[in-house]
Amino acid sequence: MAKNSFNKGDVVVLKSGGPPMTVDKLPGETFIRKVDSEYYCSWFKGATLNEGSFPEHVLMTYVPPEKK
Numbered sequence: 001m002a003k004n005s006f007n008k009g010d011v012v013v014l015k016s017g018g019p020p021m022t023v024d025k026l027p028g029e030t031f032i033r034k035v036d037s038e039y040y041c042s043w044f045k046g047a048t049l050n051e052g053s054f055p056e057h058v059l060m061t062y063v064p065p066e067k068k
Helices: none
Strands: 011-014 021-025 039-045 048-054 059-061
Antiparallel strands (some): 011 021, 039 048
């Protein structure tokens, strides 16, 4: 099994943009009675919790903007 680029708890963002997301499950972990090959992430939009799964090639580590 290949090494994952991200770990549980890492904050990532889509390369195309969007909100910071937290990695909840890694590829290869059992998820809803099946093995998922993508990273399962969660994020908030306002007070609403959103969740989704994404392949590794569309994610990158989130870098917070510098404070002035």
